[in-house]
Amino acid sequence: xxxxxxxxxxxxxxxxxxxxxxxxxxxxxxxxxxxxxxxxxxxxxxxxxxxxxxxxxxxxxxxxxxxxxxxxxxxxxxxxxxxxxxxxxxxxxxxxxxxxxxxxxxxxxxxxxxxxxxxxxxxxxxxxxxxxxxxxxxxxxxxxxxxxxxxxxxxxxxxxxxxxxxxxxxxxxxxxxxxxxxxxxxxxxxxxxxxxxxxxxxxxxxxxxxxxxxxxxxxxxxxxxxxxx
Amino acid sequence: xxxxxxxxxxxxxxxxxxxxxxxxxxxxxxxxxxxxxxxxxxxxxxxxxxxxxxxxxxxxxxxxxxxxxxxxxxxxxxxxxxxxxxxxxxxxxxxxxxxxxxxxxxxxxxxxxxxxxxxxxxxxxxxxxxxxxxxxxxxxxxxxxxxxxxxxxxxxxxxxxxxxxxxxxxxxxxxxxxxxxxxxxxxxxxxxxxxxxxxxxxxxxxxxxxxxxxxxxxxxxxxxx
Numbered sequence: 001x002x003x004x005x006x007x008x009x010x011x012x013x014x015x016x017x018x019x020x021x022x023x024x025x026x027x028x029x030x031x032x033x034x035x036x037x038x039x040x041x042x043x044x045x046x047x048x049x050x051x052x053x054x055x056x057x058x059x060x061x062x063x064x065x066x067x068x069x070x071x072x073x074x075x076x077x078x079x080x081x082x083x084x085x086x087x088x089x090x091x092x093x094x095x096x097x098x099x100x101x102x103x104x105x106x107x108x109x110x111x112x113x114x115x116x117x118x119x120x121x122x123x124x125x126x127x128x129x130x131x132x133x134x135x136x137x138x139x140x141x142x143x144x145x146x147x148x149x150x151x152x153x154x155x156x157x158x159x160x161x162x163x164x165x166x167x168x169x170x171x172x173x174x175x176x177x178x179x180x181x182x183x184x185x186x187x188x189x190x191x192x193x194x195x196x197x198x199x200x201x202x203x204x205x206x207x208x209x210x211x212x213x214x215x216x217x218x219x220x221x222x223x224x225x226x227x228x229x
Numbered sequence: 230x231x232x233x234x235x236x237x238x239x240x241x242x243x244x245x246x247x248x249x250x251x252x253x254x255x256x257x258x259x260x261x262x263x264x265x266x267x268x269x270x271x272x273x274x275x276x277x278x279x280x281x282x283x284x285x286x287x288x289x290x291x292x293x294x295x296x297x298x299x300x301x302x303x304x305x306x307x308x309x310x311x312x313x314x315x316x317x318x319x320x321x322x323x324x325x326x327x328x329x330x331x332x333x334x335x336x337x338x339x340x341x342x343x344x345x346x347x348x349x350x351x352x353x354x355x356x357x358x359x360x361x362x363x364x365x366x367x368x369x370x371x372x373x374x375x376x377x378x379x380x381x382x383x384x385x386x387x388x389x390x391x392x393x394x395x396x397x398x399x400x401x402x403x404x405x406x407x408x409x410x411x412x413x414x415x416x417x418x419x420x421x422x423x424x425x426x427x428x429x430x431x432x433x434x435x436x437x438x439x440x441x442x443x444x445x446x447x448x449x450x451x452x453x454x
Contacts, residue, residue, distance in 0.1 A: 013335030017321070017328065024323040085317025086332075092284045093336045094308035228286050 010095045011103050018107035021080075028076055029111045032069035036116055039065045040123045051128045058127035059137070059188035066116050066141060067181055070148045071173065073112045075166050077104065077156040078223065087160075091227055097220040105153045105216065113145030129192065136191030136201075143204040144184040150208075150215035151176045157222035180207060233260040235297065236385060236416045237282070242291035244277055251277055252438045255291070261384070264407055264417040264427050269435035275420040276316055276389055278435065282418065283313035283387050309337075312383035314391060318374035322363040326354055326373045329362065333377050340380050348379035352402070367394040378406055386410060388419045401426075 022029050043061055047053055081087040081104075090100050120141050121134050129137065155173035159165030187200035235258050243253035251274030259265055267275045280286040282293065284304070293300040295307040320329050326349055327342070334340035349358055352372040362370060371394045378386065386407075392400050404426055407417050419425065 009335045009339055013332050017324070017332045020328065021321060021323060080321070083317070084321060085315050085319035086321065088280075088283075088285045088313070088315055088317070089319045089333070089336070092308060092311065092313055094305055095336070224287075228288055 010093060011099050014090070014100050014103040015107060018104055019110070022107055022111040028073075032073040032112050033115050033119065035072055036065050036069040036119060037123070039068070040126065044126060054127045055130060055192065058124060058129040059133065059192060060185045061127065062120055062123060062129075062137065063141075063144075063181055063185040063188065066120065066145065067148065067177055069116055070112060070145060070152060071170055071177075073108070074152040074156045074169050074173070075159075077108055077153055078160040079156075082160045082227070087223065087227055091224065097223065098216045101153065101157075101219045101223065102216045105149050105219070108153070109146050109149040113141075113149050116145055117141040129188075130194075132194050133188050133192040136197045137188045139201055140184040140187040140197075140204055143201065143208050144180050147180055147204065147208040147211045148177060150211040151180075153219040154215055154222060157219040157226060159226075160223065161226040180204065183207070233262045233414075235260050236295070237418075238294040238297070239282075240292040240294065242278075242281070242289060242293070244274060244281065244289045246274075246277065252435050255435075255438045257433055259416050259418065261414045261416055262411045263431050264411055264419065264425070264429070265431040265433055266425055267418060267420045267433050267435065273435045275435060279313075279387050279389050279418065279420060280315070283311065283315070284308065285313070285315070307385075310384040311387065312377065312381045312385070313387045314374055314377065314389065316389045318370060320362055320370055320373050322370075323361055325357075325359050325361055326365075326376070327358040329373060330376060330380075334380065337382055344380050345376075348376040349373075351379050352376045353399075368396055368399065371395055372399065375403060375406075378410070384415050386415060386417045386419075388417065390420055390422075392421050392423050392425075 040061060043057075044054055047057075078087060081090065091097060093100070117138060120137050124134060124137055152169070152173050155169040156165075158172060159168045162168065183200045183203045187197040187204070190197040190200065237259040239255050239257045242255040244251045255278075267278060269275050277286065281289045284300075284307070295303045295310075300307060327345060330345045330348065331342070334345060346355075346358060349355060352375055354369060354372055354376065357365065357369070362373060365373070371391070375391060391403060395403065400423070407419070408427055410417060
Protein backbone atom coordinates (compact mmCIF):
# COMPACT_ATOMS: atom_id res chain seq x y z
CA UNK A 1 0.00 0.00 0.00
CA UNK A 2 1.21 3.46 -0.82
CA UNK A 3 0.41 4.66 2.68
CA UNK A 4 2.51 2.09 4.46
CA UNK A 5 5.56 2.79 2.30
CA UNK A 6 5.04 6.48 2.97
CA UNK A 7 4.75 5.72 6.66
CA UNK A 8 8.00 3.85 6.86
CA UNK A 9 9.79 6.41 4.72
CA UNK A 10 9.02 9.31 7.04
CA UNK A 11 10.04 7.27 10.08
CA UNK A 12 13.41 6.56 8.50
CA UNK A 13 13.76 10.05 7.09
CA UNK A 14 13.26 11.53 10.56
CA UNK A 15 15.57 8.93 12.06
CA UNK A 16 18.30 9.67 9.52
CA UNK A 17 17.89 13.43 9.77
CA UNK A 18 18.11 13.41 13.56
CA UNK A 19 21.11 11.12 13.51
CA UNK A 20 22.91 13.49 11.14
CA UNK A 21 21.92 16.40 13.39
CA UNK A 22 23.19 14.58 16.48
CA UNK A 23 26.57 14.13 14.86
CA UNK A 24 26.68 17.73 13.58
CA UNK A 25 25.97 18.98 17.12
CA UNK A 26 28.72 16.92 18.72
CA UNK A 27 28.93 19.31 21.67
CA UNK A 28 25.33 18.63 22.68
CA UNK A 29 25.83 14.92 22.27
CA UNK A 30 29.08 14.74 24.21
CA UNK A 31 27.95 17.01 27.05
CA UNK A 32 26.04 14.38 29.10
CA UNK A 33 28.75 11.80 28.46
CA UNK A 34 31.46 14.15 29.70
CA UNK A 35 29.34 14.94 32.74
CA UNK A 36 28.99 11.22 33.43
CA UNK A 37 32.72 10.66 33.06
CA UNK A 38 33.80 13.64 35.17
CA UNK A 39 31.26 13.12 37.96
CA UNK A 40 32.26 9.50 38.44
CA UNK A 41 35.97 10.27 38.19
CA UNK A 42 35.54 12.74 41.04
CA UNK A 43 34.12 10.15 43.44
CA UNK A 44 37.33 8.20 44.17
CA UNK A 45 39.22 11.49 44.36
CA UNK A 46 36.83 12.82 46.97
CA UNK A 47 36.29 9.65 48.99
CA UNK A 48 39.81 8.22 48.78
CA UNK A 49 40.85 5.07 46.96
CA UNK A 50 39.60 2.67 49.63
CA UNK A 51 38.40 -0.36 47.70
CA UNK A 52 35.76 -1.57 50.17
CA UNK A 53 34.03 1.84 50.27
CA UNK A 54 34.06 2.31 46.50
CA UNK A 55 32.81 -1.21 45.87
CA UNK A 56 29.93 -0.57 48.22
CA UNK A 57 28.76 2.64 46.57
CA UNK A 58 29.70 1.94 42.93
CA UNK A 59 26.33 0.57 41.70
CA UNK A 60 24.35 3.44 43.20
CA UNK A 61 26.77 6.13 42.03
CA UNK A 62 26.95 4.88 38.46
CA UNK A 63 23.19 4.63 38.24
CA UNK A 64 22.50 8.05 39.76
CA UNK A 65 25.01 9.68 37.44
CA UNK A 66 23.59 7.91 34.39
CA UNK A 67 20.15 9.17 35.39
CA UNK A 68 21.37 12.75 35.83
CA UNK A 69 23.25 12.60 32.53
CA UNK A 70 20.06 11.50 30.76
CA UNK A 71 18.13 14.28 32.47
CA UNK A 72 20.72 16.77 31.24
CA UNK A 73 20.14 15.75 27.63
CA UNK A 74 16.33 15.80 27.62
CA UNK A 75 15.66 19.49 27.14
CA UNK A 76 17.11 19.51 23.64
CA UNK A 77 15.00 16.58 22.42
CA UNK A 78 12.25 18.67 20.78
CA UNK A 79 13.60 22.16 21.41
CA UNK A 80 15.27 22.84 18.06
CA UNK A 81 12.34 21.36 16.15
CA UNK A 82 10.01 23.66 18.04
CA UNK A 83 12.19 26.71 17.45
CA UNK A 84 12.68 26.27 13.71
CA UNK A 85 9.15 25.18 12.85
CA UNK A 86 9.85 21.59 11.81
CA UNK A 87 7.73 20.39 14.74
CA UNK A 88 4.66 22.01 13.13
CA UNK A 89 5.53 20.23 9.90
CA UNK A 90 5.83 16.92 11.72
CA UNK A 91 2.44 17.54 13.32
CA UNK A 92 0.55 18.14 10.09
CA UNK A 93 2.35 15.53 7.99
CA UNK A 94 0.06 12.75 6.73
CA UNK A 95 1.80 10.39 9.09
CA UNK A 96 1.20 9.24 12.66
CA UNK A 97 2.98 11.62 15.00
CA UNK A 98 3.59 8.77 17.45
CA UNK A 99 5.92 7.09 14.98
CA UNK A 100 7.91 10.22 14.16
CA UNK A 101 8.25 10.83 17.89
CA UNK A 102 9.43 7.25 18.24
CA UNK A 103 12.13 7.90 15.63
CA UNK A 104 13.31 10.94 17.58
CA UNK A 105 13.40 9.00 20.86
CA UNK A 106 15.35 6.21 19.20
CA UNK A 107 17.98 8.70 18.06
CA UNK A 108 18.07 10.25 21.51
CA UNK A 109 18.77 6.85 23.04
CA UNK A 110 21.43 6.03 20.45
CA UNK A 111 23.12 9.35 21.16
CA UNK A 112 22.97 9.26 24.99
CA UNK A 113 21.67 6.01 26.50
CA UNK A 114 23.78 3.65 24.45
CA UNK A 115 27.09 5.53 24.90
CA UNK A 116 26.36 5.83 28.64
CA UNK A 117 25.86 2.07 28.81
CA UNK A 118 29.07 1.45 26.89
CA UNK A 119 31.07 3.80 29.11
CA UNK A 120 29.72 2.38 32.37
CA UNK A 121 31.96 -0.74 32.60
CA UNK A 122 35.08 1.41 32.24
CA UNK A 123 33.89 3.64 35.05
CA UNK A 124 32.97 0.51 37.00
CA UNK A 125 36.63 -0.47 36.93
CA UNK A 126 37.51 2.95 38.30
CA UNK A 127 35.12 2.38 41.22
CA UNK A 128 36.48 -1.19 41.67
CA UNK A 129 33.12 -2.78 40.93
CA UNK A 130 33.40 -6.58 41.35
CA UNK A 131 33.74 -8.52 38.11
CA UNK A 132 30.50 -10.37 38.76
CA UNK A 133 28.51 -7.12 38.46
CA UNK A 134 29.62 -5.94 35.01
CA UNK A 135 27.06 -7.93 33.06
CA UNK A 136 24.29 -6.74 35.37
CA UNK A 137 25.50 -3.14 35.00
CA UNK A 138 25.36 -3.30 31.20
CA UNK A 139 22.02 -5.09 30.99
CA UNK A 140 20.33 -2.90 33.57
CA UNK A 141 21.61 0.32 31.96
CA UNK A 142 20.65 -0.90 28.51
CA UNK A 143 17.04 -1.41 29.61
CA UNK A 144 17.00 1.51 32.01
CA UNK A 145 18.39 4.20 29.70
CA UNK A 146 15.92 3.20 26.98
CA UNK A 147 13.03 3.53 29.43
CA UNK A 148 14.44 6.88 30.61
CA UNK A 149 14.67 8.21 27.04
CA UNK A 150 11.04 7.25 26.46
CA UNK A 151 9.70 8.69 29.71
CA UNK A 152 11.89 11.75 29.36
CA UNK A 153 10.38 12.44 25.95
CA UNK A 154 7.00 12.98 27.59
CA UNK A 155 8.50 15.54 29.94
CA UNK A 156 10.35 17.22 27.08
CA UNK A 157 7.17 17.34 24.99
CA UNK A 158 5.17 18.89 27.82
CA UNK A 159 7.70 21.64 28.43
CA UNK A 160 8.89 22.36 24.89
CA UNK A 161 6.83 25.54 24.55
CA UNK A 162 8.13 26.99 27.83
CA UNK A 163 11.19 29.14 27.51
CA UNK A 164 12.77 27.75 30.67
CA UNK A 165 11.55 24.18 30.74
CA UNK A 166 14.69 22.64 32.20
CA UNK A 167 13.70 22.61 35.87
CA UNK A 168 10.14 21.57 35.13
CA UNK A 169 11.29 18.55 33.10
CA UNK A 170 13.25 17.31 36.10
CA UNK A 171 10.22 17.69 38.35
CA UNK A 172 7.89 15.92 35.93
CA UNK A 173 10.22 13.12 35.04
CA UNK A 174 12.03 12.45 38.32
CA UNK A 175 9.20 10.55 40.08
CA UNK A 176 8.94 8.22 37.09
CA UNK A 177 12.70 7.68 37.03
CA UNK A 178 12.85 6.64 40.67
CA UNK A 179 11.55 3.07 40.20
CA UNK A 180 14.01 2.60 37.33
CA UNK A 181 16.81 3.86 39.55
CA UNK A 182 15.82 1.59 42.44
CA UNK A 183 15.60 -1.58 40.37
CA UNK A 184 18.60 -0.73 38.18
CA UNK A 185 20.91 0.00 41.08
CA UNK A 186 19.54 -2.99 42.96
CA UNK A 187 20.31 -5.31 40.04
CA UNK A 188 23.96 -4.21 40.05
CA UNK A 189 24.17 -4.32 43.83
CA UNK A 190 22.76 -7.85 43.96
CA UNK A 191 25.11 -8.98 41.20
CA UNK A 192 28.06 -7.49 43.09
CA UNK A 193 27.14 -9.71 46.04
CA UNK A 194 27.16 -12.66 43.67
CA UNK A 195 23.43 -13.30 43.79
CA UNK A 196 20.81 -13.69 41.06
CA UNK A 197 19.57 -10.38 39.63
CA UNK A 198 17.06 -11.65 37.07
CA UNK A 199 14.09 -10.32 39.01
CA UNK A 200 15.31 -6.72 38.88
CA UNK A 201 16.07 -7.03 35.16
CA UNK A 202 12.60 -8.44 34.58
CA UNK A 203 11.05 -5.44 36.32
CA UNK A 204 13.19 -3.07 34.26
CA UNK A 205 12.17 -4.93 31.11
CA UNK A 206 8.52 -4.67 32.06
CA UNK A 207 8.98 -0.95 32.72
CA UNK A 208 10.59 -0.54 29.32
CA UNK A 209 7.73 -2.43 27.64
CA UNK A 210 5.13 -0.19 29.27
CA UNK A 211 7.11 2.93 28.43
CA UNK A 212 7.50 1.75 24.84
CA UNK A 213 3.76 1.36 24.57
CA UNK A 214 2.61 4.52 26.29
CA UNK A 215 5.38 7.11 26.17
CA UNK A 216 5.36 7.84 22.40
CA UNK A 217 1.57 8.24 22.51
CA UNK A 218 1.75 10.53 25.51
CA UNK A 219 4.63 12.51 24.02
CA UNK A 220 2.75 12.95 20.72
CA UNK A 221 -0.33 14.17 22.60
CA UNK A 222 1.77 16.53 24.70
CA UNK A 223 3.44 17.92 21.57
CA UNK A 224 0.07 18.72 20.03
CA UNK A 225 -0.91 20.61 23.16
CA UNK A 226 2.43 22.43 23.35
CA UNK A 227 2.37 23.55 19.71
CA UNK A 228 -1.29 24.55 19.94
CA UNK A 229 -0.73 27.02 22.76
CA UNK B 230 -14.73 30.72 -11.55
CA UNK B 231 -18.25 29.30 -11.57
CA UNK B 232 -17.24 25.78 -12.56
CA UNK B 233 -14.16 25.58 -10.33
CA UNK B 234 -14.65 23.06 -7.53
CA UNK B 235 -14.76 24.37 -4.00
CA UNK B 236 -11.83 23.05 -1.99
CA UNK B 237 -12.05 24.66 1.42
CA UNK B 238 -15.02 26.15 3.22
CA UNK B 239 -15.00 27.98 6.51
CA UNK B 240 -18.29 27.94 8.43
CA UNK B 241 -18.72 30.30 11.33
CA UNK B 242 -15.09 30.15 12.22
CA UNK B 243 -14.10 32.01 15.38
CA UNK B 244 -10.93 32.10 17.39
CA UNK B 245 -10.45 33.35 20.90
CA UNK B 246 -7.09 34.32 22.28
CA UNK B 247 -6.51 35.67 25.77
CA UNK B 248 -10.24 36.19 26.38
CA UNK B 249 -10.92 38.17 23.24
CA UNK B 250 -11.99 37.10 19.82
CA UNK B 251 -9.47 37.57 17.02
CA UNK B 252 -12.19 37.02 14.45
CA UNK B 253 -15.68 35.57 14.54
CA UNK B 254 -18.43 34.40 12.20
CA UNK B 255 -15.86 33.95 9.51
CA UNK B 256 -17.55 32.37 6.51
CA UNK B 257 -15.65 31.88 3.30
CA UNK B 258 -15.25 29.47 0.43
CA UNK B 259 -12.03 28.90 -1.40
CA UNK B 260 -12.06 27.47 -4.92
CA UNK B 261 -9.52 25.66 -7.01
CA UNK B 262 -7.56 28.18 -9.05
CA UNK B 263 -7.65 30.98 -6.52
CA UNK B 264 -4.92 32.93 -4.82
CA UNK B 265 -6.38 34.40 -1.66
CA UNK B 266 -4.53 37.03 0.29
CA UNK B 267 -5.48 37.23 3.94
CA UNK B 268 -5.40 40.84 5.05
CA UNK B 269 -5.42 42.48 8.44
CA UNK B 270 -3.22 44.60 10.68
CA UNK B 271 -0.58 43.11 12.98
CA UNK B 272 -2.19 40.99 15.65
CA UNK B 273 -5.47 40.57 13.81
CA UNK B 274 -5.08 36.79 13.60
CA UNK B 275 -3.72 36.15 10.11
CA UNK B 276 -1.11 33.69 11.28
CA UNK B 277 -3.59 32.13 13.71
CA UNK B 278 -6.09 31.61 10.90
CA UNK B 279 -3.45 29.98 8.71
CA UNK B 280 -2.33 27.75 11.58
CA UNK B 281 -5.93 26.68 12.10
CA UNK B 282 -6.39 25.96 8.40
CA UNK B 283 -3.13 24.02 8.31
CA UNK B 284 -4.26 21.87 11.22
CA UNK B 285 -1.46 22.99 13.51
CA UNK B 286 -3.87 24.65 15.92
CA UNK B 287 -7.16 23.08 16.90
CA UNK B 288 -8.11 25.99 19.10
CA UNK B 289 -11.15 27.36 17.29
CA UNK B 290 -14.94 27.31 17.05
CA UNK B 291 -16.87 26.51 13.90
CA UNK B 292 -16.30 24.12 11.04
CA UNK B 293 -13.85 23.68 8.24
CA UNK B 294 -14.92 21.64 5.23
CA UNK B 295 -12.50 20.01 2.82
CA UNK B 296 -14.20 19.32 -0.52
CA UNK B 297 -17.56 19.71 1.26
CA UNK B 298 -16.73 17.09 3.90
CA UNK B 299 -16.01 18.00 7.53
CA UNK B 300 -12.27 18.12 8.14
CA UNK B 301 -12.59 15.59 10.97
CA UNK B 302 -13.59 12.88 8.49
CA UNK B 303 -11.11 13.82 5.80
CA UNK B 304 -8.10 14.82 7.89
CA UNK B 305 -5.85 12.24 6.26
CA UNK B 306 -6.77 13.18 2.73
CA UNK B 307 -6.47 16.86 3.57
CA UNK B 308 -3.04 16.35 5.12
CA UNK B 309 -1.97 14.64 1.91
CA UNK B 310 -3.12 17.65 -0.08
CA UNK B 311 -1.64 20.35 2.07
CA UNK B 312 1.60 22.24 2.02
CA UNK B 313 2.04 24.63 4.93
CA UNK B 314 4.92 27.03 5.03
CA UNK B 315 4.73 28.79 8.34
CA UNK B 316 6.08 31.85 9.88
CA UNK B 317 9.04 29.67 10.92
CA UNK B 318 10.55 28.20 7.78
CA UNK B 319 11.15 24.71 9.20
CA UNK B 320 14.69 24.57 7.92
CA UNK B 321 17.45 22.99 10.00
CA UNK B 322 20.44 25.32 9.98
CA UNK B 323 23.05 22.64 10.49
CA UNK B 324 21.80 20.59 7.56
CA UNK B 325 22.48 21.38 3.92
CA UNK B 326 19.62 22.55 1.68
CA UNK B 327 19.56 19.13 0.02
CA UNK B 328 19.32 17.27 3.35
CA UNK B 329 16.53 19.58 4.43
CA UNK B 330 14.57 18.95 1.25
CA UNK B 331 15.12 15.18 1.47
CA UNK B 332 13.21 15.17 4.74
CA UNK B 333 10.34 17.12 3.22
CA UNK B 334 10.39 14.82 0.22
CA UNK B 335 9.84 11.89 2.59
CA UNK B 336 6.69 13.57 3.90
CA UNK B 337 5.05 13.12 0.51
CA UNK B 338 6.55 9.79 -0.46
CA UNK B 339 9.95 9.75 -2.04
CA UNK B 340 11.32 12.25 -4.51
CA UNK B 341 14.49 11.57 -6.44
CA UNK B 342 17.57 13.62 -5.54
CA UNK B 343 17.77 14.98 -9.09
CA UNK B 344 14.32 16.50 -8.66
CA UNK B 345 15.38 18.09 -5.39
CA UNK B 346 18.47 19.56 -7.03
CA UNK B 347 16.25 20.83 -9.83
CA UNK B 348 14.01 22.43 -7.21
CA UNK B 349 17.02 24.16 -5.65
CA UNK B 350 18.14 25.35 -9.08
CA UNK B 351 14.71 26.88 -9.62
CA UNK B 352 15.10 29.01 -6.50
CA UNK B 353 18.58 30.12 -7.64
CA UNK B 354 20.42 27.96 -5.13
CA UNK B 355 22.34 25.80 -7.59
CA UNK B 356 25.80 25.21 -6.17
CA UNK B 357 24.60 25.55 -2.58
CA UNK B 358 23.32 21.97 -2.30
CA UNK B 359 26.05 20.98 0.14
CA UNK B 360 26.55 24.26 2.00
CA UNK B 361 25.27 24.11 5.58
CA UNK B 362 22.23 26.35 5.92
CA UNK B 363 23.79 28.44 8.69
CA UNK B 364 26.12 29.88 6.03
CA UNK B 365 23.19 31.08 3.91
CA UNK B 366 21.59 34.51 4.13
CA UNK B 367 18.05 35.05 5.39
CA UNK B 368 16.75 35.35 1.84
CA UNK B 369 18.52 32.19 0.76
CA UNK B 370 17.08 30.34 3.76
CA UNK B 371 13.62 31.48 2.70
CA UNK B 372 14.40 30.19 -0.80
CA UNK B 373 15.34 26.77 0.59
CA UNK B 374 11.93 26.60 2.25
CA UNK B 375 10.25 27.80 -0.95
CA UNK B 376 12.02 25.10 -2.95
CA UNK B 377 9.47 22.74 -1.37
CA UNK B 378 6.86 24.26 -3.66
CA UNK B 379 8.72 23.02 -6.73
CA UNK B 380 8.23 19.32 -6.00
CA UNK B 381 5.04 19.53 -3.98
CA UNK B 382 2.03 17.50 -5.08
CA UNK B 383 -0.27 19.27 -2.65
CA UNK B 384 -3.35 21.08 -3.93
CA UNK B 385 -3.59 23.59 -1.13
CA UNK B 386 -0.66 25.82 -0.34
CA UNK B 387 -0.83 27.80 2.87
CA UNK B 388 1.98 30.32 2.96
CA UNK B 389 2.56 32.65 5.87
CA UNK B 390 4.55 35.70 4.79
CA UNK B 391 6.43 33.87 2.03
CA UNK B 392 7.78 37.09 0.55
CA UNK B 393 9.76 38.03 3.65
CA UNK B 394 13.47 38.56 2.97
CA UNK B 395 13.12 37.79 -0.74
CA UNK B 396 14.71 40.10 -3.29
CA UNK B 397 12.81 41.55 -6.26
CA UNK B 398 13.52 38.68 -8.61
CA UNK B 399 12.67 36.21 -5.85
CA UNK B 400 9.30 37.87 -5.37
CA UNK B 401 8.60 37.74 -9.10
CA UNK B 402 9.60 34.07 -9.29
CA UNK B 403 7.36 33.19 -6.36
CA UNK B 404 4.45 35.09 -7.91
CA UNK B 405 4.81 33.22 -11.17
CA UNK B 406 5.03 29.94 -9.26
CA UNK B 407 1.77 30.75 -7.47
CA UNK B 408 0.09 31.62 -10.78
CA UNK B 409 1.30 28.33 -12.28
CA UNK B 410 -0.06 26.44 -9.27
CA UNK B 411 -3.50 27.98 -9.58
CA UNK B 412 -3.50 27.37 -13.33
CA UNK B 413 -3.04 23.70 -12.50
CA UNK B 414 -6.11 23.76 -10.27
CA UNK B 415 -4.42 24.53 -6.98
CA UNK B 416 -5.41 26.89 -4.20
CA UNK B 417 -3.07 29.33 -2.48
CA UNK B 418 -3.78 31.05 0.82
CA UNK B 419 -1.18 33.66 1.54
CA UNK B 420 -0.48 36.48 3.96
CA UNK B 421 1.77 39.33 3.03
CA UNK B 422 2.26 42.94 3.93
CA UNK B 423 3.58 43.64 0.47
CA UNK B 424 1.42 44.08 -2.59
CA UNK B 425 1.10 40.84 -4.47
CA UNK B 426 1.19 41.20 -8.21
CA UNK B 427 -1.14 38.45 -9.33
CA UNK B 428 -4.16 38.79 -11.64
CA UNK B 429 -7.50 37.83 -10.09
CA UNK B 430 -6.10 38.03 -6.58
CA UNK B 431 -8.85 37.37 -4.04
CA UNK B 432 -8.79 39.16 -0.73
CA UNK B 433 -10.06 38.10 2.68
CA UNK B 434 -9.92 40.93 5.16
CA UNK B 435 -10.11 39.77 8.75
CA UNK B 436 -11.42 43.17 9.81
CA UNK B 437 -14.65 42.30 7.97
CA UNK B 438 -15.47 39.76 10.65
CA UNK B 439 -15.73 41.63 13.92
CA UNK B 440 -17.79 40.46 16.90
CA UNK B 441 -18.68 43.53 18.89
CA UNK B 442 -17.49 47.01 19.80
CA UNK B 443 -15.17 45.74 22.51
CA UNK B 444 -13.55 43.52 19.98
CA UNK B 445 -13.07 46.38 17.55
CA UNK B 446 -11.41 48.47 20.23
CA UNK B 447 -9.02 45.74 21.17
CA UNK B 448 -8.21 45.29 17.49
CA UNK B 449 -7.30 48.93 17.20
CA UNK B 450 -5.00 48.47 20.14
CA UNK B 451 -3.40 45.57 18.36
CA UNK B 452 -2.99 47.62 15.22
CA UNK B 453 -1.12 50.39 16.95
CA UNK B 454 0.60 48.38 19.60
